[in-house]
Amino acid sequence: MEVNEFIQRYTSGENDFSGVMLAGVDLVGADLIGIILQDSNLSRANFTFAYLSRANLSRANLMESNFSGANLNQASLDGANLHRSEFHGAILQKADMRSVQMSLANLLDANLMEVDFRSADLSNANLKGACLRGSNMRQEKRGKPTNLKGANLDKADLKNVDLQGADLTRASLVGANLADVNLRNANLTGADLTGANLKGASLTDIKLEGAKLIGANLSNVKMERGNLTDADLTMANLESATMPDAKLVRTNLIQANLNFARLNRVDLSRANLYGAIMRNASLMDVFFARTNLTSADLSDSNLIGADLSSANITGVNFNGSIMPDGQVYHK
Amino acid sequence: MMVSSDIIPSIAQELSHSKEAKRAKKLIFYVSQRYWESDFSIIDGYSFESLLQNLYENNPTLDDLKALLFQAVNTLNRKEVYNKIAKYVFQRMAEIYNNVDEDSMSQNPPQGNEFESELVARIVENIQYHDESPRIKKLVFAACKQYWENDINVIEMYDLNEIILELYQLYPNAKRLRKALDSIVATINRQNFYSFIADTIVGELNYLYKHDTTEAITDDNASEEETKLIKAKSQDTSHELQEAVTIQESEVDTVTPSESEEDSLVVKMSTDIVPSGVPEGQILPWLKLDNLFDLKQEIMQYTNPLRGKILLFYAIYQIHPSEQHWSIVRTCSLDDLLIKMFQNHGKDIKTIEKELMYVANSGIEGLEPDDNAQTVTAILESIKHFYRKC
Numbered sequence: 001m002e003v004n005e006f007i008q009r010y011t012s013g014e015n016d017f018s019g020v021m022l023a024g025v026d027l028v029g030a031d032l033i034g035i036i037l038q039d040s041n042l043s044r045a046n047f048t049f050a051y052l053s054r055a056n057l058s059r060a061n062l063m064e065s066n067f068s069g070a071n072l073n074q075a076s077l078d079g080a081n082l083h084r085s086e087f088h089g090a091i092l093q094k095a096d097m098r099s100v101q102m103s104l105a106n107l108l109d110a111n112l113m114e115v116d117f118r119s120a121d122l123s124n125a126n127l128k129g130a131c132l133r134g135s136n137m138r139q140e141k142r143g144k145p146t147n148l149k150g151a152n153l154d155k156a157d158l159k160n161v162d163l164q165g166a167d168l169t170r171a172s173l174v175g176a177n178l179a180d181v182n183l184r185n186a187n188l189t190g191a192d193l194t195g196a197n198l199k200g201a202s203l204t205d206i207k208l209e210g211a212k213l214i215g216a217n218l219s220n221v222k223m224e225r226g227n228l229t230d231a232d233l234t235m236a237n238l239e240s241a242t243m244p245d246a247k248l249v250r251t252n253l254i255q256a257n258l259n260f261a262r263l264n265r266v267d268l269s270r271a272n273l274y275g276a277i278m279r280n281a282s283l284m285d286v287f288f289a290r291t292n293l294t295s296a297d298l299s300d301s302n303l304i305g306a307d308l309s310s311a312n313i314t315g316v317n318f319n320g321s322i323m324p325d326g327q328v329y330h331k
Numbered sequence: 332m333m334v335s336s337d338i339i340p341s342i343a344q345e346l347s348h349s350k351e352a353k354r355a356k357k358l359i360f361y362v363s364q365r366y367w368e369s370d371f372s373i374i375d376g377y378s379f380e381s382l383l384q385n386l387y388e389n390n391p392t393l394d395d396l397k398a399l400l401f402q403a404v405n406t407l408n409r410k411e412v413y414n415k416i417a418k419y420v421f422q423r424m425a426e427i428y429n430n431v432d433e434d435s436m437s438q439n440p441p442q443g444n445e446f447e448s449e450l451v452a453r454i455v456e457n458i459q460y461h462d463e464s465p466r467i468k469k470l471v472f473a474a475c476k477q478y479w480e481n482d483i484n485v486i487e488m489y490d491l492n493e494i495i496l497e498l499y500q501l502y503p504n505a506k507r508l509r510k511a512l513d514s515i516v517a518t519i520n521r522q523n524f525y526s527f528i529a530d531t532i533v534g535e536l537n538y539l540y541k542h543d544t545t546e547a548i549t550d551d552n553a554s555e556e557e558t559k560l561i562k563a564k565s566q567d568t569s570h571e572l573q574e575a576v577t578i579q580e581s582e583v584d585t586v587t588p589s590e591s592e593e594d595s596l597v598v599k600m601s602t603d604i605v606p607s608g609v610p611e612g613q614i615l616p617w618l619k620l621d622n623l624f625d626l627k628q629e630i631m632q633y634t635n636p637l638r639g640k641i642l643l644f645y646a647i648y649q650i651h652p653s654e655q656h657w658s659i660v661r662t663c664s665l666d667d668l669l670i671k672m673f674q675n676h677g678k679d680i681k682t683i684e685k686e687l688m689y690v691a692n693s694g695i696e697g698l699e700p701d702d703n704a705q706t707v708t709a710i711l712e713s714i715k716h717f718y719r720k721c
Contacts, residue, residue: 029697049637049697068661069637088661089637109640109665111631129664131624131631155666157624177624195541197621 010035023061038076058096078116099144119144122151131157138182139165145187339387342423343379346416354409355379355416362386362403386424393428394493397421398476401485447539448492451499454535455491462662466528473515474498474508474532498536505540509533524655527648527663534667617721618673626717627665634709635702636665641695642706643668646686647675652695678718684711 003025006017010032020040029049036056043063053073057080066086073091078098082105091111099119106126114134125148135158137146146166154174162182170190178198185205192212203223210230218236223243232252239257244264251271258278269289273296281301288311299319306324318329346355353371360374361367363386368374390396400417407413458467465483472486473479475498480486502508512529516522630639641657644650647668676682687710691703 049635069635071635089635089640089665091631091635093632106661108661109631109636111636113628113632129627129666131628133628155664157628159624177621 043081117146119146121147123147123149124151126152127156128152128154129156132161133157133159134161136162137166138162139185338423338427339383340380342383342420345423346420347379351412351416354412355420356382358403358407358413358416359383359386359420361407362399363389383420383424387427393425394489396424396428397488401488402480405482405485447496450538451492451495454495454538457535458491458495461531462659463528463531466525467531468494470512470515470525470528471495471498471532474511475501479515479519495536499539505533505537508536521654523648523650527644527650527659530667530671531662615673615677617678618670619721622717622720623666623669625720626669626713629713629716630665630710633713634706638698638702638706639710640665640668641698642687642690642703643672643710645690645693645695646683647671649686652690652693657695657698680711680714680718683714687711 001017001020001022003022006020006022006025010017015034016036017040018036018038020037020042022045023041024044025042026046027050028046030047031051032047032055033051034054035052037060038056038058039060040057041061042057042065043061045062045065047065047067047070049069050067051071052067052075053071055072055075057075057077059079060077061081062077062085063081064084064086065082067090068086068088069090070087071091072095074094075092076096077100078096080097080100082100082102085102085105087105087107087110089109090107092115093111094114095116097115097117097120099121100117101121102125103121103123104125105122107130108126109129110127110131112127112130112132112135115132115136117135117137118140120137130153137148139145146163148166148168148171150169151171153176154172155176156173157177158181159177159179160181161178163186164182164184166183166186168186168188168191171188172192173196174192174194176193176196178193178196178201181198181201183201183203183206186203187207188211189207189209190211191208193216194212194214195216196213197217198221199217200220201218201222203218203221203226206223206226208226208228208231211228211232213231213233213236216233216236218233218241219239221238221241221243223241223246226243226246228251229247229249230251231248233256234252234254235256236253237257238261240260241258242262243266244262246263246266248266248268248271251268253271253273253276255275256273256277258276258281260280261278262282263286264282264284265286266283267287268291269287270291272292274292274294276293276296278296278298278301281298283298283301283303283306285305286303286307288306288308291311293311293313293316295315297317298321299317301318301321303318303324304322304326308324319331321329323329346352346359349355356374356377356379357368357371359379359382360377363382386396390399400421401414404410404413404417458464458471461467468483468486468491469480471491471494472489475494498508502511509529512532513526516525516529519525630636637660640660640663643665644657644660644663645652672683676686684707687707688704691707692700694700695703
């Protein structure tokens with residue numbers, strides 16, 4: 001079909017263009033509200049500032065297409081190929097993006113609120129500054145996890161997003177808003193979360209091996225069995241975090257705030273807690289093998305059953321804490 | 332490996348037997364004696380070896396040599412020929428400098444800041460892939476080398492990694508870098524657009540500054556020192572400029588004056604640097620970053636994010652739409668634009684409204700004024716909510 005024919009038929013009221021072949025078509029600013037373009041080939045098409053709300057683009061080939069500033073509110077794009085596509089400043093609110101192939105796409109500052117991204121492939125995509133509040137990236141039973149490997153989510157707003165089981169290996173989340181996010185069983189190995197806000201997040205069984213969390217806010221998180229081996233949490237805020245049975249081997253916690261944190265049975269072997277504040281922390285049965293606790297403040301903490309035999313405790317403040325043998329420490 | 336002392340005779344030998352021996356000698360004489368001698372009999376009175384030795388002694392680092400050579404070539408006619416010679420000399424001379432470097436390296440081991448180099452690599456990558464890469468490089472180069480190089484090819488000969496590291500060492504915090512960039516921007520054409528470029532550079536270098544925890548402590552009482560630094564710098568620049576001008580005037584070989592590019596230096600360069608009144612603080616005291624997420628969400632909810640960015644961009648940097656296509660906003664973020672706007676106008680909603688409305692009606696390519704007006708209204712309403720929360 002030729003472009004002219006397509007526009008003519010659309011303007012005369014036709015709506016269903018399933019399977020159409022219009023690769024490279026220029027539809028800048030076009031009003032295509034509610035159009036049906038499923039299974040079509042629209043690769044490299046230009047939809048800049050186009051109106052496509054409630055459009056059906058399911059399973060379409062949209063490789064390298066340009067949707068900058070386009071309005072795709074409630075559109076269906078499930079199963080579409082959006083590799084290297086452009087969604088800079090676009091509106092995708094409530095869109096169906098299940099199982100889209102979106103690797104290397106640019107979604108800078110896009111409105112992605114309430115988008116269904118389950119099983120989507122967003123590997124190495126740019127989602128910097130995008131707003132994803134209320135979007136769904138949860139791994140379904142036997143479903144593929146949402147793939148965000150190497151994605152850039154710096155300063156993205158993921159407040160309250162369901163990311164259970166998502167793959168965020170080596171993703172960048174610098175300064176991102178992850179308050180109250182669900183990251184249970186998610187994989188963030190090698191991710192960069194410097195300065196991110198994870199306040200109140202659910203991080204049970206999370207994988208954070210080698211991740212960077214410098215200055216991150218992890219207060220009130222639930223992180224049972226989280227694996228933070230070799231992670232860098234310098235100056236992170238972990239106040240009132242609940243993280244029993246977590247693995248913090250060789251973790252860097254220099255000057256971190258762990259007041260009121262619950263770390264029962266945590267493995268802190270060879271971790272560095274130089275100058276950390278751990279007042280009123282629950283540290284029962286913690287494994288402090290060769291842990292550096294120099295100048296840490298453990299006052300009023302509970303250390304019953306903890307192994308401090310090989311820890312470096314130079315200058316540690318144990319005032320008022322219950323020591324491994326059950327005795328209260330007094331100066 | 333060749334010993335340092337053997338390198339100069341070997342270069343001299345090679346050059347004197349090359350096809351372009353005469354031009355090579357002219358060029359080497361030019362850079363080592365710092366003037367263009369048109370009488371070849373005078374030049375011929377010197378040996379290649381003594382000229383090269385002199386060149387080596389007067390340029391303590393390889394970077395100095397590089398700058399000198401390529402600046403010189405730039406003032407000459409038959410650039411291709413001279414460029415080849417300069418490249419050859421540079422490559423061969425590099426052997427001497429590298430030998431020296433290795434010697435000093437063995438004495439004090441490298442400081443080995445892995446983290447820093449990782450960040451620098453990231454910054455370099457960001458700059459290389461930036462849509463405005465050449466302008467960013469020009470401004471970075473100017474801040475680093477203290478002169479304005481208009482020929483991007485010359486700048487490309489430098490390792491951007493090193494330039495960025497040098498810049499970081501020269502300006503130990505974001506404030507100082509900001510001031511230095513502002514003072515350069517104040518002297519060039521297209522100031523508004525270059526202030527955007529300056530913001531981009533500060534934004535990139537912030538990766539480095541943020542990880543430098545010592546900054547916060549030394550930052551406050553440094554203002555006097557900074558002023559001195561900038562004064563010294565501006566003198567430097569004007570001096571260098573004069574030098575460059577004299578070289579060009581005495582240049583005999585010159586035919587075409589270097590093309591006057593849009594970005595070229597205004598001649599009044601650095602005679603009247605006025606300290607800019609832009610607030611320096613990264614974040615204003617009343618501005619809560621957590622709330623910025625809410626503001627952004629509200630803007631995105633009620634209007635088109637891309638249109639919002641475009642209007643904010645033109646309003647903040649006061650660039651006319653005919654000067655710069657809006658696709659440039661792909662290189663900046665809505666966050667940064669909003670913060671910049673609050674830095675410029677604080678809580679002055681009237682001025683913000685006036686400037687946004689002006690831009691909305693200024694005929695931006697492909698954008699309808701009616702749609703723009705809707706966006707302005709949505710942004711203003713969101714900002715009013717935001718102010719109430721702050």
